[in-house]
Amino acid sequence: MENFQFYTPTEIFFGKGTENQVGEIIQSYGYHKVMIHFGGGSVRKSGLLDRVEHALQEHDIAYILFGGVQPNPTLSLAKQGMELCRKEGVELILAVGGGSVLDSAKCIADGVGNPDIDPWQFFLKKEVPKKALPVGAILTLSASGSEMSASCVITNEDGGFKRGFNSKTHRPLFSILNPELTYTVSKFQTGCGTVDIMMHTLERYFTKSKQVDLTDRLAEGLLKSVIEAGRIADREPENYEARATLMWAGSLSHNDLTGAGRQVFMTVHQMEHELSGMYPQIAHGAGLSALFCSWARYVCPYAVERFAQYAVRVWNCEMNFENPMQTAQAGIAATEQYFASLGMPVGLKELGITDEKFEEMAEKCTFFGQRTLPDYIELGKEEIVAIYQMAYEAGDKTGERR
């Protein structure tokens, strides 16, 4: 086990009806002026926004509304939010939505806290935010884990760069998690969320670090639960227990619990950021799903034992002691079949793209040759292109699933 720090200060209020406590919660923290940040019309149509406004009014908390967040949230919208917060004297940003709204809120919070720094510098890792406005969340989508994580991913339209960085300032003050609010999430978005949750744990699971049994077993247990809950939520969107499992697992998958004491690569995330940075219509979870198994097959020869452990413990594959590589491959195939069973793409053609931009995406991913991605082997531009190409050849050749 390697040395690590672990910091999850976010107060969680989990369960049915918890969004109605939001006024009381914000009051208990002593804040009086809030910006409600959200996406499009769905929080209005569902009546959630009304309930939130009502809960704030009941506790004499003043608020302004700032909507318009799109998937792959943009720097330009966040900059508008910063200006609004400064002008209105906002004390806390309440994100009502999924990971995109949360990340947009975090970016705004950093910007307001550090008015003298161009916020894109944080994403380029040239500056560090020293303080930030507090962020609270009412989650409507189980996927990103942003409600408990240190991460924040933003797209800079100027160049189509999608970049993320981790900061203590990104841990929300509180997150309200009511699984019922995810009943209306579409089959496709539920599949994307299930993949994203699994990937946050899988990218930590596939590590070079040795002697990581405790974290391994927590990760394996979480994955088994998510796989089952994802199957059920796909068929029964209003199954509370399945939605609850996905929601809590989403938070635990990205709050560092399943990565404690180990080196973490996050390769597939890095490669997917270039993909959905280049093609903003691609949902993050779908991009991850289309890439994971090709990445896994590419690096598997360098980590056969670990992939075999994954196959046996998560997918109940029989261990082939004479030929562990067969077991390892069986685990990858099981993952692929599972993703496909949720209607998720397992190859890039299914996303409706061509192979024209792979070189450019790989260049951006390596910061134009300034870095390689650490993994079981170092991944430079050539290897990254090879994985994109493998993913292009993989999956449903007809492209019909998309």
Added chain:
Amino acid sequence: MENFQFYTPTEIFFGKGTENQVGEIIQSYGYHKVMIHFGGGSVRKSGLLDRVEHALQEHDIAYILFGGVQPNPTLSLAKQGMELCRKEGVELILAVGGGSVLDSAKCIADGVGNPDIDPWQFFLKKEVPKKALPVGAILTLSASGSEMSASCVITNEDGGFKRGFNSKTHRPLFSILNPELTYTVSKFQTGCGTVDIMMHTLERYFTKSKQVDLTDRLAEGLLKSVIEAGRIADREPENYEARATLMWAGSLSHNDLTGAGRQVFMTVHQMEHELSGMYPQIAHGAGLSALFCSWARYVCPYAVERFAQYAVRVWNCEMNFENPMQTAQAGIAATEQYFASLGMPVGLKELGITDEKFEEMAEKCTFFGQRTLPDYIELGKEEIVAIYQMAYEAGDKTGERR
């Protein structure tokens, strides 16, 4: 899954040498005057206290020393600590030791924060601490989980009452966890710690709540890791990985992760508090070990499926589908054999006590008839006496293991 709140704000610094960061850490929080709270001579002899003092001096942090905490920490010592903190203007209590030192520090912190309230009123649940001094920890014993938990258990010598209560104020600000500091923990205390860690998860695992698969699987994974690490640490006290697993599992076992979304009884803990309240020479872990399997056998008929799941998933017992009770009992027997293999008592005779006080202990446990303990069946005085009596008849009849 039932509604729950989850709040683990404690910042964790885990790994080799981390105790040397303590000056830097306290400085980063902006505190200048610290009380170092500790037990007996072992932290002096080991040189740890010197290193801590050096680290504080290096960062210009003033401190006073307040030692003398014994196992089953007392209210009277805590009251001395409160007075000292007030007199010296202490801003943060740094607990250097195990759960007893931490709980003593938490009790002092509550007392200083609420000078107008008799601190025992908190333990009687007649008052609630509104604020408290911050507590930081350098842990030297993997067991109680107090380094990340909301709990605090204190013995009031006036009547021999051992009582605990949970409070947000009890979550330490930070905890420094270096597994190397536990190398010198004796075989017996290592066994007690392993049992305590398992029990914090087991008492949450045996719940009436349904649909708790995610939390179940996290708990089962944690238990499997602890069982293996406890075996290794028993034979190889300086095995870093085993010590690291016990230490991190100890924190995760009592920070509510393994109890999220479920009703929790904590019956064995309640019964053990009366045991070691009455006989202060009994180590908490040994008391739990001596009681658990008798409690389990007493309530098992009312929760056969859950005990069978425990047997299959944690102990790899084969499921007997025709007779699940046999599987359930096999899991309890496996636990008993494991505890015994660590040199832990599995019956009360092994603790060198008689059966004279069982009635009195049961009366105290039910607050003299004012409450019953919720469990798979309600446990009143009669049932509690019966479990003590079963535990008295159980285990090694010769009393030789103690």
